[in-house]
Amino acid sequence: MKKQGCEVEGIDINYMIRTKATDQPSIIISSTPQLIREEDGHVAQDEAKTEERSCSGVRHVLKNVNCIAKPREILAIVGPSGAGKSSLLKILAGKASSQSGCILVNQEPVDKAQFKKNSGYVTQKDTLFPLLTVEETIMFSAKLRLCLPQEQLCSRVKSLILELGVSHIARTRIGDDRVRGISDGERRRVSIGVEIIHDPKVLILDEPTSGLDSTSALQIIDMLKLMAESRGQTIILSIHQPEYRIVKLFNTILLLSNGIVLHHGTMDLLGVNLRLVGLELPLHVSVVEFAIDSIETIQQQQKCQQFMLVFEKSKKGGKWLETRKYIKP
Incomplete structure (x- = not known):
């Protein structure tokens, strides 16, 4: 743990749970995701064999989730019920283990024992x-x-x-x-x-505004924002359909649906992405709330327009840097 703060990053996190007992041992889904890489100025699709053997009683809660939370900032994980918000928080906090993927702290593999001492949940x-x-x-x-x-x-x-x-x-x-x-x-x-x-350098909260009135909820998030800035903490929280005043306090939004990341970035970028799929934000409505209400439309429009969110990696200064962009294959 570095004294100046902790950057927490999750890479290709997959998490599955057994929903009911089966007579035969379950075979967890084994798959290699398609990668889109830019090499020598050309975009090429790396076709890897994908083998999926779904077994009864297994639910894929998180699917190739990538996220990053930085010091002095709040990362808000949003999405409808059953999107995988709490499961992702538990994995980031070391309370649960994913079947694949890794967690990095300050770009180094996490030491779970040390991380638990230097974090709060x-x-x-x-x-x-x-x-x-x-x-x-x-x-x-x-x-x-x-x-x-x-x-x-x-x-x-x-x-x-x-x-x-x-x-x-x-x-x-x-x-x-x-x-x-x-x-x-x-x-x-x-x-x-x-x-x-x-x-702690990292504070993880599961629905801290659940059951509170709008004023109390705003006061809690405002207090967390002040703590992040004054203490240099990295704050990761889940929240269900926050109002506009609360959304403005978040630095980064991670929108989940059925365990899949639909957006990871600022609130302004979320508005841009909604317009890319043909959705116009109504007046006096939170962009996050509108995005959650329009999840089915977003998924259908993205599929029709064939826009894909890709993670491009390039080597610079001996370190792998990750950028995000929309491309049309």
Whole structure:
């Protein structure tokens, strides 16, 4: 892990799950994707034999997914339910293993043990203790993760409570259905605090705005944006149909559908790509929300117009650089 930050990159990630028991051992899909390479100024299609043996009870959740998240930025993974957002987050966080592909941190193969120590993972459903106060909850996490004297622990906890904006409820119990406690938005802030008390370089969040009202959701994303910029963190999150004010805070959008990447880039580039397939963004509608609602149309239009998203690799300075562009084969 480099001190200046962590660039996290996923390359050709394939992930499959077994949906039901089978009498015979399952044969995982084995395939070699078609590559489009530019050599000597000519675009040529490298035809590789593709062997696909689908076996009953196996679902292909992620298909050749490529993504990159940079320090001081937020990468938002968006898409409809079942698109593979949570599965991709778990693989990037080291909570699950893909059948093929690799994860790079600062352009080096990830050391999973080290990465877990230097990252935080916030689940969609929190696991906070209802009878502990906000301060006690964060202190408990600090004692587990940090080897510091009590005085330094207290100082760090108080500083983080202030940064999270929960000073006014520091001595309030978390609560649950039986014990009255803090609000849902405040619970989400505390859940984030538990995972960043050790100042991780990478923070991964699964639907951090789920179940929150629009104002609370905006405040959470705004807080994460500030953390990314001030702490130099790399933040990767999944979100379901964010509103326009929230979308503006994202640096990069990764649009998934049925485990396939339809877009990876800025919000402005997403608008350009939508126009390429003949879709015009209506007034007062978020481009991300419109893209999610129009996924079927996007896939049909791309197929009809035969536009393909390709990953072109060129060797420069001893390193492989990846660029993305649309070409018409």
